[in-house]
Amino acid sequence: MKSNTGFFPACLGALLALIIAPASGLGDDNLAVNEILQKAQANYDAMLSYSDEGQVVTTMNGEVCTTLFTTRLARPNFYRIEWQQSDDVYHFVSDDQGQAVWSAGTINFLQTTSYPRWQYTRETALAQASIFSTGATATLPRIFYHAQWSGEGEQLEGFGLVGRQQADEKLGRLDCYVFTHTVQGQSRTVWLDKESLLVRQVRTVTSAAAMQAALRTVTSEAPDLVVGYTSIETHTNIQVNLPLTRSDFLPTFTGWH
Numbered sequence: 001m002k003s004n005t006g007f008f009p010a011c012l013g014a015l016l017a018l019i020i021a022p023a024s025g026l027g028d029d030n031l032a033v034n035e036i037l038q039k040a041q042a043n044y045d046a047m048l049s050y051s052d053e054g055q056v057v058t059t060m061n062g063e064v065c066t067t068l069f070t071t072r073l074a075r076p077n078f079y080r081i082e083w084q085q086s087d088d089v090y091h092f093v094s095d096d097q098g099q100a101v102w103s104a105g106t107i108n109f110l111q112t113t114s115y116p117r118w119q120y121t122r123e124t125a126l127a128q129a130s131i132f133s134t135g136a137t138a139t140l141p142r143i144f145y146h147a148q149w150s151g152e153g154e155q156l157e158g159f160g161l162v163g164r165q166q167a168d169e170k171l172g173r174l175d176c177y178v179f180t181h182t183v184q185g186q187s188r189t190v191w192l193d194k195e196s197l198l199v200r201q202v203r204t205v206t207s208a209a210a211m212q213a214a215l216r217t218v219t220s221e222a223p224d225l226v227v228g229y230t231s232i233e234t235h236t237n238i239q240v241n242l243p244l245t246r247s248d249f250l251p252t253f254t255g256w257h
Helices: 007-014 028-045 122-132 139-145 208-216
Strands: 049-060 063-074 078-087 099-104 108-111 117-119 164-171 174-183 186-193 199-206 229-240
Touching: 028 139, 028 164, 028 174, 028 186, 049 139, 063 139, 078 122, 099 122, 108 122, 117 122, 122 139, 139 199, 164 186, 174 199
Parallel strands: none
Antiparallel strands: 049 063, 049 229, 063 078, 078 099, 099 108, 108 117, 164 174, 174 186, 186 199, 199 229
């Protein structure tokens, strides 16, 4: 991904700490919220497989980056997320080799350049991939697998898909519960389909102060001019419990089938 300032990709890498930071739990006065989210988590727990398509649209410093992705997840350790990116300045699209993170049941791979790199664990592979995919490999895999990227169980409650329940809204024809949670300068709003209890959209708004704090954790030379960012992640064409085979979790680009 290119940028006319060079700032966009640098900040996205630094944002990993914010993207995967666990949020605090809810108090007793949010019991109804907890009940909804616990039911949603149980729904994901019962799935044998999960597939979707989607996009993450990230806006920072007047630039827009769009990441298109496809997701396939299955138990116990089968997954494949592929993505492509473009921005509104250069209209740059990922090369023909593609970018992906995957496992066909044993070894975990991440490919962001010409050659795939072996990763020690699924959590490491997905966490590293989230930097390059603007978070596309973070939300659903962490919920589906109860991934532990920060030393705690990252379920619906732990990932930050919690908070004050807002008025219900429609996403297209879907009636959705809406929850907003704010912690450390980052506000995350989640749209949960009321019928299927599936995550349909996540909007994350991060303040300039939170960005500066995140950059300070990875470099002592953070830019003086730091702005916040907004990302909107949507999930469509969701299918659950499809009968999948090992080949379904190999990258679709040439040479892996």
